Amino acid sequence: xxSLLSLLLAILPAHCSYYYTQGQDWNGTCQNGIxxxxxxxxxxxxxxxxxTEKILLSKDNIVQGRYQLNPHLDFYAEYTVLAAxxxxxxxANVVVDLGNGGGSLVFMSENEDVKIYEALQMHFHSxxxxxxxxxxxxxxxxxxxxxxxxxxxxSEVTRLQNATGNTTEVDESHNKLLAVLAIFFDVEKxxxxxxxxxxxxxxxxxxxxxxxxxxxxxxxxxxxLNKIISNFNKEKLYHYDGSLTTPxxxxxxxxxxxxxxxxxxxxxxxxxxxxxxxxxxxSGGNGNNRKTQPVGDRVIYKHAxxxxxxxxxxxxxxSLRASGCLIxxxxxxxxx
Ligand SMILES: [Zn+2]
Numbered sequence: 001x002x003s004l005l006s007l008l009l010a011i012l013p014a015h016c017s018y019y020y021t022q023g024q025d026w027n028g029t030c031q032n033g034i035x036x037x038x039x040x041x042x043x044x045x046x047x048x049x050x051x052t053e054k055i056l057l058s059k060d061n062i063v064q065g066r067y068q069l070n071p072h073l074d075f076y077a078e079y080t081v082l083a084a085x086x087x088x089x090x091x092a093n094v095v096v097d098l099g100n101g102g103g104s105l106v107f108m109s110e111n112e113d114v115k116i117y118e119a120l121q122m123h124f125h126s127x128x129x130x131x132x133x134x135x136x137x138x139x140x141x142x143x144x145x146x147x148x149x150x151x152x153x154x155s156e157v158t159r160l161q162n163a164t165g166n167t168t169e170v171d172e173s174h175n176k177l178l179a180v181l182a183i184f185f186d187v188e189k190x191x192x193x194x195x196x197x198x199x200x201x202x203x204x205x206x207x208x209x210x211x212x213x214x215x216x217x218x219x220x221x222x223x224x225l226n227k228i229i230s231n232f233n234k235e236k237l238y239h240y241d242g243s244l245t246t247p248x249x250x251x252x253x254x255x256x257x258x259x260x261x262x263x264x265x266x267x268x269x270x271x272x273x274x275x276x277x278x279x280x281x282x283s284g285g286n287g288n289n290r291k292t293q294p295v296g297d298r299v300i301y302k303h304a305x306x307x308x309x310x311x312x313x314x315x316x317x318x319s320l321r322a323s324g325c326l327i328x329x330x331x332x333x334x335x336x
Contacts (some may be wrong), residue, residue: 019092019283023245023290030249036244036293038129041300042067050304066295070110071304073239075256077145077181079103079119079225082213087111088215092246092288093123094203094275096223098145103225107179107254110239110301115254117147117179122223128184129245131288132259134299138289139261140269141185145225176241176254183228185269186261191226193263197227203271232260239304245290 023030030036045067080103088095102119109115128142185195202220236259243251273279277287 016208019286019288019290023285026058026247026249028248029243029251030247032088033243033249033251034294034296035242035251035298036249037245037253038131038290038292039240039242039295039298039300040133040135040292041238041257041259042261043132046302061110064299066297066299067250068110068299068301069304070301072108072112072299073110073237073303074234075105075107075181077103077105077225077229078231079223080163081226082223083221084217084219085213085221085223087218087221091282092276093125095121095123096201096221097121098169098223102223104150105145105179105181107256109254111297115176115179116150118150120146120178122225124272125245125287125289126269126275127287127289128186130182130184130257131292135292138287139184139186139189141264141272142289143185143228145181145183147179149179152177165225168286171207177252178244179254179256181229182255182257183232184259184261186262187264187266190261191263192265195262195264197224197262198264198268199229200224203274228262231262232258234303236260239301239303240295240298242293242298 041157046069047067048069050069050071079098080101082098082102086097086308098119098121104119107115107117122143122145125142125144127138129141130142131137131138184190185198200222202218202222238255238257239257240255240257241251241254242253243249244253276282278285282288
């Protein structure tokens with residue numbers, strides 16, 4: 001178990017990330033990988049109707065559908081309210097520990113493949129890393145909730161660790177070691193309104209009180225992630241296979257990206273901007289966001305509303321809505 005943990009730590013975001021060129025000078029897989037993150041998502045490129053089973057079964061069509069509206073893609077997450085958790089302050093991030101009971105995520109991929117992930121940690125990027133309809137428009141803040149696949153084998157972690165520098169290695173879809181849920185905050189698009197989740201974190205005096213490169217417990221910290229995920233619009237959920245956005249940029253992440261910016265006040269945002277984006281001592285005034293990477297041959301999936309498409313799916317021989325919810329309820333009842 002210890003070896004598994006140390007291997008996992010080795011492939012999680014490195015402590016020495018710097019952003020002077022927004023990651024363009026990082027090497028290895030970061031430079032040569034073909035499934036890198038973040039990406040820009042073209043929201044207008046999705047078809048009006050979801051893929052049907054018939055089309056999904058045809059390999060040619062899967063490749064053809066770079067932007068796919070998919071009625072199977074979904075997730076369900078449940079997080080515990082945490083207090084006074086350990087926070088690791090690196091030079092480039094504030095990493096809040098969510099391990100050992102922080103929560104679970106059940107991810108149903110585009111092919112109805114169900115995988116369970118457990119929460120590991122969360123951290124922020126300011127400005128946001130993923131963009132929509134143009135690489136230049138970044139939301140103010142992006143939260144990454146990092147999860148590790150439940151019951152993953154040591155041998156698989158080793159394989160992925162060893163594959164870090166191999167550019168020809170493309171991990172199989174639906175078999176990702178990590179799942180990262182990306183949630184956005186934006187003063188303009190989400191509204192200049194106090195965000196309770198951010199307020200609960202009590203990070204107000206962050207820049208004045210923390211020592212970089214140190215792990216400490218913040219007694220006032222409270223993490224209430226359910227407050228965020230109960231708010232957003234799942235019709236804006238996108239999924240693609242990608243990588244860590246910091247070295248070694250391992251291509252082992254199932255990304256779940258929700259283009260539904262949450263409210264945040266300018267005052268709340270200031271804490272993060274003073275730490276990175278507006279901090280001349282940090283990467284010359286750049287934020288801690290990596291530049292968007294080419295999508296290449298990857299397919300980007302978008303969640304199709306169950307209610308709206310239930311009829312269509314039913315016509316294919318079964319009801320996704322019933323099966324999906326039932327599976328998730330069963331799995332979560334086993335976990336908690
Ligand atoms: Zn991140």
